[in-house]
Amino acid sequence: xxxGAIRVSEIFGPTIQxxxxxxxEPTVFVRTGGCDYRCGWCDTLHAVDPTFRDTWRPMTAEAxxxxxxxxxxxxxxxxxxxxxxxxxxxxxxxxxxxxGEGYRxxxxxxxxxxxxxxxxxxTLVLSxxxxxxxxxxxxxxxxxxxxxxxxxxxxxxKIVVFDAxxxxxxxxxxxxxxxxxxxxxxxxxxxxxASPDEAADLEALAARMRWLVETVIADGWFAARVxxxxxxxxxxxxxxx
Amino acid sequence: xxxGAIRVSEIFGPTIQxxxxxxxEPTVFVRTGGCDYRCGWCDTLHAVDPTFRDTWRPMTAEAxxxxxxxxxxxxxxxxxxxxxxxxxxxxxxxxxxxxGEGYRxxxxxxxxxxxxxxxxxxTLVLSxxxxxxxxxxxxxxxxxxxxxxxxxxxxxxKIVVFDAxxxxxxxxxxxxxxxxxxxxxxxxxxxxxASPDEAADLEALAARMRWLVETVIADGWFAARVxxxxxxxxxxxxxxx
Numbered sequence: 088x089x090x091g092a093i094r095v096s097e098i099f100g101p102t103i104q105x106x107x108x109x110x111x112e113p114t115v116f117v118r119t120g121g122c123d124y125r126c127g128w129c130d131t132l133h134a135v136d137p138t139f140r141d142t143w144r145p146m147t148a149e150a151x152x153x154x155x156x157x158x159x160x161x162x163x164x165x166x167x168x169x170x171x172x173x174x175x176x177x178x179x180x181x182x183x184x185x186x187g188e189g190y191r192x193x194x195x196x197x198x199x200x201x202x203x204x205x206x207x208x209x210t211l212v213l214s215x216x217x218x219x220x221x222x223x224x225x226x227x228x229x230x231x232x233x234x235x236x237x238x239x240x241x242x243x244x245k246i247v248v249f250d251a252x253x254x255x256x257x258x259x260x261x262x263x264x265x266x267x268x269x270x271x272x273x274x275x276x277x278x279x280x281a282s283p284d285e286a287a288d289l290e291a292l293a294a295r296m297r298w299l300v301e302t303v304i305a306d307g308w309f310a311a312r313v314x315x316x317x318x319x320x321x322x323x324x325x326x327x328x
Numbered sequence: 329x330x331x332g333a334i335r336v337s338e339i340f341g342p343t344i345q346x347x348x349x350x351x352x353e354p355t356v357f358v359r360t361g362g363c364d365y366r367c368g369w370c371d372t373l374h375a376v377d378p379t380f381r382d383t384w385r386p387m388t389a390e391a392x393x394x395x396x397x398x399x400x401x402x403x404x405x406x407x408x409x410x411x412x413x414x415x416x417x418x419x420x421x422x423x424x425x426x427x428g429e430g431y432r433x434x435x436x437x438x439x440x441x442x443x444x445x446x447x448x449x450x451t452l453v454l455s456x457x458x459x460x461x462x463x464x465x466x467x468x469x470x471x472x473x474x475x476x477x478x479x480x481x482x483x484x485x486k487i488v489v490f491d492a493x494x495x496x497x498x499x500x501x502x503x504x505x506x507x508x509x510x511x512x513x514x515x516x517x518x519x520x521x522a523s524p525d526e527a528a529d530l531e532a533l534a535a536r537m538r539w540l541v542e543t544v545i546a547d548g549w550f551a552a553r554v555x556x557x558x559x560x561x562x563x564x565x566x567x568x569x
Binding site (some may be wrong): 103162164165302307315321 | 343344351353354401404405471481534538541545548549552553554556558561562
């Protein structure tokens with residue numbers, strides 16, 4: 088049990104998960120504030136950049152769970168813990184309390200900070216950051232995250248791909264960890280800002296998705312799954328959906 | 329082992345699976361010709377309507393597998409058996425041969441014709457047809473399909489939803505079979521024809537997807553997963569992708 092205040096950027100939903108292994112699954116999102124990374128194309132700067140710190144509220148596990156319960160009408164569903172990097176926060180108590188009521192927990196992190204409470208998750212999504220992010224993964228920390236999770240959660244890798252260098256990185260990351268299912272996701276350049284030409288941005292996103300599918304197929308990498316950010320295709324880069 | 333000629337409408341891929349439980353997964357599609365149903369909004373009439381019969385070729389299991397091997401460069405991947413209703417065809421031998429080489433098989437059918445070789449599948453997708461199709465499911469045949477499949481394949485339901493009546497149907501179908509994971513899919517009105525205004529059609533599809541998500545969430549049906557036809561969003565209603 089890990090207590091203490093959790094720094095929350097936003098809690099919203101239920102809506103469907105738009106990405107990765109749980110795509111399409113009704114989900115409440117708990118987005119925490121703060122990140123140890125600064126990816127060049129970060130699409131959730133409002134949960135990362137300290138200039139937004141005033142919008143982050145310290146909340147107890149009980150208060151977060153009360154809000155989740157309220158949003159979901161008390162019906163258990165998947166709670167996605169994201170950020171920022173949610174592994175910065177003390178989330179063990181929230182997970183334990185929520186699971187006691189039937190909620191399931193997925194956590195998405197770059198894998199830079201291992202936590203013993205990873206083992207209590209239902210799904211752990213590790214997203215090592217490719218070269219286009221400007222960040223370099225710490226593979227030692229990544230492996231410590233895998234070890235902390237152990238066999239309990241379903242652990243997968245999700246890798247954002249903007250270009251050929253990112254694709255090579257994804258191939259290498261997968262080769263390091265052949266036991267993990269891999270989800271490739273075309274990068275989203277819109278970075279959460281209101282866009283002057285959202286239709287063009289969506290077409291660029293769809294075009295990058297088509298390129299990524301063609302690349303995976305031409306390369307014969309049939310163990311990879313390729314999925315777009317469905318919520319962006321359907322709703323654009325609006326927050327809260 | 330079920331021998332005999334298989335009536336094939338088209339074999340294409342690899343591309344990603346655009347729908348349901350295997351969404352995003354590199355897949356070769358084997359589409360058989362012929363169907364015992366005539367859904368009003370069928371989007372694969374070229375594999376259903378006997379006026380297209382001249383385009384369907386009788387092929388042996390070996391010949392189909394040779395083509396799949398050729399398309400996939402001999403690297404095993406998922407083979408999706410669809411139609412029309414592929415359960416009309418004798419597919420047992422193809423599945424046995426392909427699995428022997430590491431290919432995995434998914435079959436998509438309305439669940440009107442049970443086959444003992446369902447038990448050899450990796451994934452069985454049963455798609456009972458909602459009221460908007462103009463067809464009524466035969467639940468006795470559907471249950472015979474479940475019994476034929478047994479515990480071996482992952483069996484799921486995928487239900488197309490155009491409107492509120494279809495949604496109620498999906499709820500009832502799920503209540504009949506609470507052990508099956510349910511995937512809801514917004515209906516696609518474009519029906520495979522070249523469209524005078526594809527952009528408008530895609531916007532209508534996205535709008536129906538948003539409505540379906542809102543309906544599921546408002547109803548608190550959190551066990552359902554909601555996924556669009558991703559290939560239509562990304563490529564439009566072109567064949568062979």
